[in-house]
Amino acid sequence: MALTLYVDRDRWRAHQRSVVADFPDLIPVCKGNGYGFGHDRLAEEVALHGLETMAVGTTYEAAAMKDRFSGDLLVLTPYRRSEEPVPLPDRVIRSASSVDGVYGLVGSRVVVEVMSSMKRHGVSPRDLGKLQAALDEVRLEGFAIHLPLDRTDGTDAVEEVIGWMDRLRAARLPLDTMFVSHLSAPELSRLRQQFPQTRFRARIGTRLWLGDHxxxxxxxxxxxxxxxxxxxxxxxxxxxxxxxxxxxxxxxxxxxxxxxxxxxxxxxxxxxxxxxxxxxxxxxxxxxxxxxxxxxxxxxxxxxxxxxxxxxxxxxxxxxxxxxxxxxxxxxxxxxxxxxxxx
CATH class of the missing domain: 2.40.37.10 (Lyase, Ornithine Decarboxylase; Chain A, domain 1)
Structure with a gap:
């Protein structure tokens, strides 16, 4: 006698396939309780789709997931010098949301988060000039922007990303890869058309795993x-x-x-x-x-x-x-x- 989560497997996987098709270069997110399914199950699903990168919430989740998933693991929580060191393989990519954080990750694979209208964490525009020297000491995987779910002020999510792309370009920082969150497929298509030389990678969790109620x-x-x-x-x-x-x-x-x-x-x-x-x-x-x-x-x-x-x-x-x-x-x-x- 149990509390059970019943899954219509064929329907659930059909929805996953539709999301993967709509978002080329998708990075599935598996964090917390694994969206109710558990980390083991989601690691299996990601492998079935042949995806090479998965995002997790913390270094502790990355340590637990490294033996369940053989691809790259992107840690979404930004690095802090005061954090407890957790042994991780080289295929783990760390996030940094400050210049100091980048300097603390010498030799590591790094994604630099920029400050969006979420105002949660990220490098500010005024610090971009200090970033170039710090990036020389790491293996930069790209920049990332985490956008809000709702825009009650009527602003355009794509325009916010474009604004940051222009700032990064003006600071002579590489625009090879941009990791984005909470964009629709049409919005992502607009960005790809405007910046054909940039690889846009959507980090998606809720829409992928829970989009078909x-x-x-x-x-x-x-x-x-x-x-x-x-x-x-x-x-x-x-x-x-x-x-x-x-x-x-x-x-x-x-x-x-x-x-x-x-x-x-x-x-x-x-x-x-x-x-x-x-x-x-x-x-x-x-x-x-x-x-x-x-x-x-x-x-x-x-x-x-x-x-x-x-x-x-x-x-x-x-x-x-x-x-x-x-x-x-x-x-x-x-x-x-x-x-x-x-x-």
Whole structure:
């Protein structure tokens, strides 16, 4: 009895192939929990596509992945002199987001990140003049720009990249390869037409692995079912049942990421109203679970436990049975499943 990620393998791989076809020179990203699939599985998928480079989040992920993937590994987190040294093979490419970072990577293969409108990290335009001397000490693989997902100000992502290409050219820095993130296939085509001598490489994770929502489904198995009457006390805190029905113990708890949620950027009045409603319900211990049964998302009976969740299923719904599986609406990047099953 487990929390399971079911994968329609043929459909999932067909989507991957379409993304690889749309983005020549693609670099697949495998970081964190492997987008819910795990690092081993994604390394296998990358090898199936014959791709020679994979991006990972940290040096620790690169150390773990070096025995699973035989190609080049690009570490996305920028180098810092104060970081813990991790033994890595020469096929690992490091990112640098400052002149000092480049100087700290003498002899290494390096991608230099420039500061985009994300304002997260990157070399600033004023530091480009200092970069040339630092680059003489490394093996430069190219420059990179990480762009925002949304552009609420109406600016053009391609124009932002072009602006940086012009700055790099003016500073007499090589424009052989540019690594980009969060560009569409048409936007990438525009850049290739304008800069035919530059190799553009898109780093893609979410769109590649999670772009076809219908190819995957989470399900939690029912481990136990207990009938309750309104007012019956139950659970760790001995709360009262809100009505007649059942307490369903379902595989999937906090250790799996169930009940954990990353903060959302609420940009519309409707989304803010929903957020306020959820917060109001939480103050009276009413928290909607990610599990769906009999066509409706069911309420947690109490906060999820480490490995299971207890749900309240009202009497008017179909009664669950041990062994039933409940669909779960979970975020791939924060979920750790017990097993992944192809079908």
């Amino acid at each position: 219908g190819a995957t489904e989470y399900r939690g198995a029912v481990l136990d079912v207990t009938p309750v009457a309104k007012g019956d006390r139950f659970g760790y805190r001995q709360q009262k049942a809100p009505g007649d029905g059942w307490l369903a113990v379902v595989a999937g708890g906090t250790s799996h990421g169930v009940g954990l949620e990353a903060p959302k950027a609420l940009q519309t009045i409707t989304s803010r109203a929903k957020g306020m409603a959820r917060a109001g319900l939480a103050t009276v211990n009413r928290n909607l679970s990610p599990f769906v049964w009999d066509g409706k998302q069911r309420w947690f009976a109490e906060p999820p436990h480490m490995q299971v969740s207890i749900l309240f299923v009202p009497a008017e719904a179909k009664g669950p049975k041990v062994g039933d599986e409940l669909k779960a609406i979970l975020r791939h990047t924060t979920t750790q499943v017990d097993r992944v099953v192809d079908r």
